[in-house]
Amino acid sequence: MCLKRRDVCVVLTHPHYYNMKTRFIDIPHFGDHRGDLSVVEAMKDIPFEVKRVFWNYNVPEGKSRGAHAHKQLRQLLIAIGGSFTVNVDDGIENKSFLLDNPYKGLLVEAGEWSSEDYFSPGAVCLVLCDDHYDENDYIRNYDDFLQWVKNR
Numbered sequence: 001m002c003l004k005r006r007d008v009c010v011v012l013t014h015p016h017y018y019n020m021k022t023r024f025i026d027i028p029h030f031g032d033h034r035g036d037l038s039v040v041e042a043m044k045d046i047p048f049e050v051k052r053v054f055w056n057y058n059v060p061e062g063k064s065r066g067a068h069a070h071k072q073l074r075q076l077l078i079a080i081g082g083s084f085t086v087n088v089d090d091g092i093e094n095k096s097f098l099l100d101n102p103y104k105g106l107l108v109e110a111g112e113w114s115s116e117d118y119f120s121p122g123a124v125c126l127v128l129c130d131d132h133y134d135e136n137d138y139i140r141n142y143d144d145f146l147q148w149v150k151n152r
Helices: 015-019 142-151
Strands: 002-005 008-011 023-026 029-032 035-038 052-057 065-070 075-081 084-089 094-099 104-108 113-117 124-129
Touching: 065 142, 075 094, 084 104, 094 104
Parallel strands: none
Antiparallel strands: 002 008, 023 104, 029 035, 052 124, 065 113, 075 104, 075 124, 084 094, 084 113
């Protein structure tokens, strides 16, 4: 079976494919002679209330961020400066997403392993979260993640 998405044929080899829910979200943006403005409103532009915000910046060349999964937490990642790649893995399939503009966010759902790499100089990754920090929500070992997915 082949699914067409943006002129790319994705071969579906396992029914679990449909569980990868990470997707792009268009962020409203406006511009005029004074510059540009992007805005995100909870429960309107994104499907959750924002309870925590953080950002990654000054990431050295060749270094990665993330490399973990969340059991419950949902996140919206936005490249508010520069660009970077987000790699997402649902335990069956891996996908890479390029974030390179401030009016397109990537919604990473709970239960998906993600990491960010290939940061351009000056890149800033803004992350909006649907809950407060909870270390117990993290899965930091990839083999543990695969076992967690298998046991869900």
